[in-house]
Amino acid sequence: MAPLKSLERDYPIIDSEFQHFCAFHGIFTVEDFLIHDLNALVMFVWKQPNSERLKQGIDQICFLLESMHRPWLNGVALLKDAQQNKQNKHVFSIGNEGIDSFLHDGLREGRVIELVGPSSSGKTQVCLRAAASVAKLCEGGVVFLDTGNSFSVHRIACFVSQNSNSTSIEGSHETFEKVMSNISCCRVYDIFGLLDVLHQLECKLKCEMQAGDHLVRLLIIDSLSSLITPILGGGGPNGHALMISAGFLLKKLAHEYSLCVLVTNHMVGGEGGLPKPALGESWKGVPHVRLLLSRDHRASNGYSFSMLKY
Template sequence: MREGKQSDQCEPFAALTSSVAMPPLKDLEREFSEVDYNFQQFCASHGILSVEDFLVHDLNVLVAFAEQHPTSKELKQGITRILSIIDNHHQPWLNGMKLLEDALQNKHVLSTGCEGIDLLLQGGLREGQLTELVGPSSSGKTQICLEAASNVADKYMGAVMFLDTCNSFSPRRIACFLTRGVSPSSKEDKKRSLERVMSNIFIYSVFDIFALLGVLQQLECKWRSQVYTRDNQVKLLIIDSISSLITPILGGNGANGRSLMISAGLLLKKLAHEHSLSVLVTNHMVGGEGGALKPALGESWKSVPHVRILLSCDRGGNNLYYASLLKHPTVASGQAVRFMIEE
C-alpha cells in the first residue's frame, strides 16, 4: 500500500503541531520570522538543525552563547519561539470525567482470536491503547500479531495496518487462521472470505525509525482528512517489530535515540486515542547482566505502552505458550495464562 504526497494541511508547521515528528528549522522560517537565516546558522554551529535537536540540547549553554553574539536579542527571541512551539506541541490536560466518558462511549475491545490472550486482557485489545508483546525469539509474538490481524479484518470489517519491519508478514499464515474449522465443501465461501479479509489488511515495509515516523505522519494526515464510519474505520495498527527499528539508534550516550524512541511512542498513543484504534507492537529480548534476558527497548520505553504482555514458549515443542501481564491500566499485573498456537 503506497501513500501519496501529503496534502497542504500537513505541511511543515501543521505537521509539527499535530504529531511528534519535528521538521528542520529551515521549514519553519516562512511561519516564524524569528527563525531566520541568521538564527538557523547560529543553531547549526551548535549542531542544532531541527526542533527535535532542542529536546536533547543544554538550553542554558545555548542561551549563554547567544548572549555573547552581536545579535543576542534576536537569537534569544528565536530560542523562545522554538520553546513555545515545543510547549504547544504537548497534549492538553484532560480531566478524569472526560477520560471516563471517552473510555465508556468511544473505545471498544477487539478480540485477537487467541483465547488465552483475550482471557488475559478481559476481552482483547482495547481501542485507544498501545499494547506491547515482549518476549524472546519464537515466543509467539508474530503469530499473535498475524492472528489478531486476520481476526479484526474478518470479524470487525475494519482495516488493519501492518507495518512490517523484518519481513514477518505471512499471507499463508493468515489464510491458515481463516480456514481453521472450514469444511472442504465450502471452498467457494473460503475463497470469498479470504479475499475479503486480505483486502482489509494493508502492509507497509518499514526498515528504520525515520521511515516509521514518516509513515505514521502520512497516516495521520490521511485520517484527519477523511470522515470515518464504524464500518470503514482503521481499527488495528500493528508494528512487528518496533524494537528492530529503535535499537540501532540507542547506541552511545543514547540521548538522540531515546528522544526518537519516545517521539514514536507518543505519536502511536496519540493516533490510538484520537482515531479510536488499537495499536499492537512487539519488542524482542536481549541479554542483560548475568546473561538474563530483558526487553530490548530498556527502562525509558517501559512507561510508554498502556499494556505489556510477556510471552514465552514451552521448550517441549508442543505449540504451548505462556503469557503474563506485566502492566495494564485496569487489570492486576502478574496474571498469567497458558495457550496454544495451532500450526
C-alpha cells in the same frame, strides 16, 4: 517531527538565517531541540549580533513543543476522562481466546499493547492473527509496519481459513480478499523511517476524523525494538530521546484517534544472565499493557503468556 525548513511558511521567524544558526549546532528538526541543551544554546545566542531575533526563533520552537502536550488536569477530570474513554472505546478480538481473556475481551481502542518475548516465542504469530481478525471486521482496518520481513500472506490466509464460516472455496477466497484489502503493510528499516510513517499516519487519521470516517483501527509494529535498540548503544542522549519521541507519538495516536496499537519487543540478557525486555526502564512506562510470551509446546496454541503490566 518536522524539519525546520518546513515551518518557515507558517512561522516567518524560523527563516533561513535561523535555520543556518541551528544547523551550525546540529539542529535540523524540531525533534533535535529535545536532545539539545537549550540553556547552553540561549547563552550562545546572546553573544550574537542578532541575538534578539534568534531568541524569538527559539521561543517559537519551544512553544510548538509545548503545544504538542495535553494541558494539566486534576484528578477528578482525569477520572471522568478515563471513564468516558472506556465507555466509548471498541474492543476487538485478537483471534486467540486465551490472550483475549487476559486483555479483558481483546484489543481496546486508545491503548498501546506490548508483546514481549524471546525469539520464536510467537510474537509475530499473534500480530498476524490480530491483523487477520481485525481486518475481517473493519474496512481499511489495519496498518502493519514490518521491520524484518515478518509479514506473511500465507499465515494470514491460514488464520482466515481457520476462522471462516464459509463452507465453499469461493466464499473463503472472498473473505481472504476482503481481509487483505483491509491490511496496509509498510516495511520500515530504521527509527527515522518509523517516525516519518507515523507522522504520515497521523495526517491520514486527522483527515479521516475531519471527514467523519474512522477507517484505521489497528496499528502493528513488528518489531519495534529492532528499530530502537541500535540507536541506544553508546549511552548518548540521542537514541533515548528518539525512543521517547516514538513512544509519545504512539500514545498520542492511540488516545486522540481511538487506535489500537500493538508492538513487539524482544528479550536480551540481563543481570545474572536472566532475560529482560530489550527496551529498558525508560520505555516500560509507555505501553498500557505488557504481555510476556514464551514458547510452550505443551499448550494447544504452541505458546504461553503472562501479564507483566495492566
